[in-house]
Amino acid sequence: MNQLIEAVELLLTPETWTGATGMGARLLQHLQYTGLAVALAALIALPIGLAVGHSGVGRGPAVMITGVVRALPTLGLITLVALFAGLGLTAPMVALVILAVPSILAGAYSGVGSVDAPVVDAASAQGMSTWQVLWKVEVPLGLPIIIGGLRLAVLQVVATATLAAYVGSGGLGAPLFLGLRTYDYPLLLAASLVVIVLAITLEVVFALVQRVLRRALRGTS
Amino acid sequence: MIEFRHVAKTYPDGTTAVEDFSLTVPSHTATVLLGSSGCGKTTLLRMVNRMVDPSSGQVLIDDEDLASVPPVALRRRIGYVMQNSGLLPHRRVIDNIATVPRLNGVSKREAHSRAHELMELVGLDAALASRYPGQLSGGQQQRVGVARGLASDPNILLMDEPFGAVDPLVRMELQRELRRIQTEVEKTIMFVTHDIDEALALGDQIVVLKTGGEVAQVGTAQEIVEAPADDFVAQFLGVDSGRRSLQTVPRPGGGHTVVDGGGRPVGVLEDPPEGSSEPRG
Amino acid sequence: MVEILDWVRWGLNHSDRVLMLTFEHLRLSLPAILASLLVSVPIAAAANRLRPLREVIVSGTGLLYAMPSLPLFIVLPIILGTGVRDMINVVVALTLFGISLMVRSAADGLAAVPEHIRLSATAQGFSPWRRFIGVDLPLAGPAMLAGLRVVSVSTISLVSVSAVLGVQSLGSLFTDGFQRSIVASIVIGILATALLALLMDLLLVLLGRLLMPWTQTARTSAGPVGRGRGR
Structure with missing residues (x-):
């Protein structure tokens, strides 16, 4: 318990947060890694997911691939890529993107797939093109679930990005592993607490966004 | 014998299902509670196995006040059949x-x-x-x-619109079967329905209910058809709309064709076989 | 292609160690999977009973999933008073993740038991407790199994992270392989972990078929069996 108090004191000291290797810089790096990984994953997964959800083609394989990729241990991926790519950002980024893809993919195809068939049929019957059906009907109506997939991806990546430091990158994992190696438990704890608070904050923000979206959709329908 | 003595039921949300209801259900006969939805018939039925406890008044089985009988044990000695069968899937x-x-x-x-x-x-x-x-x-x-x-060989069988969810042909078949079974087992049956034909087909005693569990008429099928107590019962029976004001018209081949108040044929009247005085069709 | 042969050879040469680590992996994940099921069901049942608090409890436990695993592995020993490399921490942390996924499945599954079937069971003379065990739980079974499968895959994958702290599991093949630059060690580790997750999943599906034979029967009639989601 004493170490916990020391950790909190450490976090309340302004110097902890300043400097190139301070907690502030690490936090920023952590967010950058998360943003980059999720953006790259979305670039890959969203088009595929929307296509699968809209057409229904390849749904079976998509579900299967999602399941298999989820079973892959991220630490294994990071270390494996690091052996080939060397220390740095490539290895964790590859692993984090792979981690984020299944959630975004699943959110996209189930979001679009969740729209009632009669609604979609009615839209086509009124003369909407395939693109218009997708963008004006399926995506807006499936948005809460699509955002839900992104939310899960962000959550997983933010939590796992700590492992980036294991192969020599920065982020909040850096002070954490430093503390682990030097038996500096207050530092270790302080970094852990920051990651936990960051993850929970993001989760709450996303939950609120999703709720507002749901409500807005219900209001218009 | 089941006895309701001035029972009333007001639910926690303030709705009154039953205001003041008294009835005696004789043993080894079938009593049908007949009424449209909201008349409190299911509430009354559920008082017998304490799925619902009355807000005031008493329910007795063979002179034993149910308020002092543990519900779970009570339910295990009373048969219960409900709509949608309620079977464990x-x-x-x-x-x-x-x-x-x-x-x-x-x-x-x-x-x-x-x-x-x-x-x-x-x-x-x-x-x-x-x-x-x-x-x-x-x-x-x-x-x-x-x-x-019927599995635990209960004295009492409660039936809550048991045939309400099946199609009409199957329903009539099930009603016939129930009558056959009843002649074998002779249970005290309380049967809830909103279907007048079902009530007439099955009830030794029929209780017509208005909203709030108010009794409009109690009697045998014959009594109710022959002499509806008031306009409400008559309307329920369909007497005024002509559905049950039947007339006979001579049939070319002998006997009579029966027509309703609107002149639509509903059946054929044969000359009765000797010695039969079956009151129901 | 030569590499694949190398990996296979490495795996065969180290099969004893891989097997031992697989066993350790199971020793950490199985108790966690089981515990998350056992803890989640009462929480879910209580949440459903306390209507106004249901969403708070279900979302609240769901929030646990936001906890990063590595920091949690570190913070827990401080709270529990155990050593950092103690396997208890790992099991407790994994159980917390399991609960965060499982409570919603269990709560939704229990809430979806058709009301007329519960009523009917009450009318037959099931006591409340007996009805919960004999009716609610089995009927919520398929939904809970679906949740448990997610918990199983997630737990088996997460165990590896604890290797960073020095707890033995298949994850040790990653840390060793990385520190000594043995690609084969990491590849075998990934394959073994994925295989383990797959086998556990198959086992759960099989167990479900065995314990819930009624879900296998035809769903042609309008009977109350099929509660599958429409599309």
Whole structure:
């Protein structure tokens, strides 16, 4: 318990947060890694997911691939890529993107797939093109679930990005592993607490966004 | 014998289902509570096995006030058949029928052999014993429901619109079957329905209910058809709309054709066979 | 292609160690999977009972999933008073993740038991407790199994992270392989972990078929069996 108090004191000291290797810089790096990984994953997964959800083609394989990729241990991926790519950002980024893809993919195809068939049929019957059906009907109506997939991806990546430091990158994992190696438990704890608070904050923000979206959709329908 | 003494039921949300209801249900006969939705008939039925406790008044079985009888034990000695059968989807037909005896601690072997007898009684093929309810037709499910209600050989059988969810042909068949079964087992049956034809077909005693459990008329089928107590009962019967104001028209081939108040034919009247005075059709 | 042969050879040469680590992996994940099921069901049942608090409890436990695993592995020993490399921490942390996924499945599954079937069970003379065990739980079974499968895959994958702290599991093949630059060690580790997750999943599906035979029967009639989601 004493170490916990020391950790909190450490976090309340302004110097902890300043400097190139301070907690502030690490936090920023952590967010950058998360943003980059999720953006790259979305670039890959969203088009595929929307296509699968809209057409229904390849749904079976998509579900299967999602399941298999989820079973892959991220630490294994990071270390494996690091052996080939060397220390740095490539290895964790590859692993984090792979981690984020299944959630975004699943959110996209189930979001679009969740729209009632009669609604979609009615839209086509009124003369909407395939693109218009997708963008004006399926995506807006499936948005809460699509955002839900992104939310899960962000959550997983933010939590796992700590492992980036294991192969020599920065982020909040850096002070954490430093503390682990030097038996500096207050530092270790302080970094852990920051990651936990960051993850929970993001989760709450996303939950609120999703709720507002749901409500807005219900209001218009 | 089941006795309702001035029972009333007001639910916590303030709705009054029953205001002041008294009735005696004689043993070994079928009493039908007839009324449209919201008349409190299901509430009254559920007071008998304490699924609902009256806000005031008493319900007695053979002069024993139910308020002092533990509900779970009470339910295990009263059969209950409901709409949608309410069968447990995760148990085989045979186990569904054996539910209550098993709850009462009867051995599995004994409960199953009893269940097989009951399947025969209600006209179910023995091959269905190992099926799951989801694999049966609606009519078959209701037969299982009746068999389950009879499984612990209860004195009382409560039936809450048991045939309401099956199609009309199957319903009539099930009603016929129930009458046949009743002549064999002679239970005290309380039967709830909103279907006047069903009430006339099954009830030794029929209780017509208005909203709030107010009794409009109590009597046999004959009494109610012959002399509706008031406009409400007459309307319920369909007397005023002509549905039951039947007339006979001579039939070319002999006998008579029966027509309703609107002149539409509803059946044929044959000359009665000698010695029969069956009051119901 | 030569590499694949190398990996296979490495795996065969180290099969004893891989097997031992697989066993350790199971020793950490199985108790966690089981515990998350056992803890989640009462929480879910209580949440459903306390209507106004249901969403708070279900979302609240769901929030646990936001906890990063590595920091949690570190913070827990401080709270529990155990050593950092103690396997208890790992099991407790994994159980917390399991609960965060499982409570919603269990709560939704229990809430979806058709009301007329519960009523009917009450009318037959099931006591409340007996009805919960004999009716509610089995009927919520398929939904809970679906949740448990997610918990199983997630737990088996997460165990590896604890290797960073020095707890033995298949994850040790990653840390060793990385520190000594043995690609084969990491590849075998990934394959073994994925295989383990797959086998556990198959086992759960099989167990479900065995314990819930009624879900296998035809859903042609309008019977109350099929509660599958429409599309």
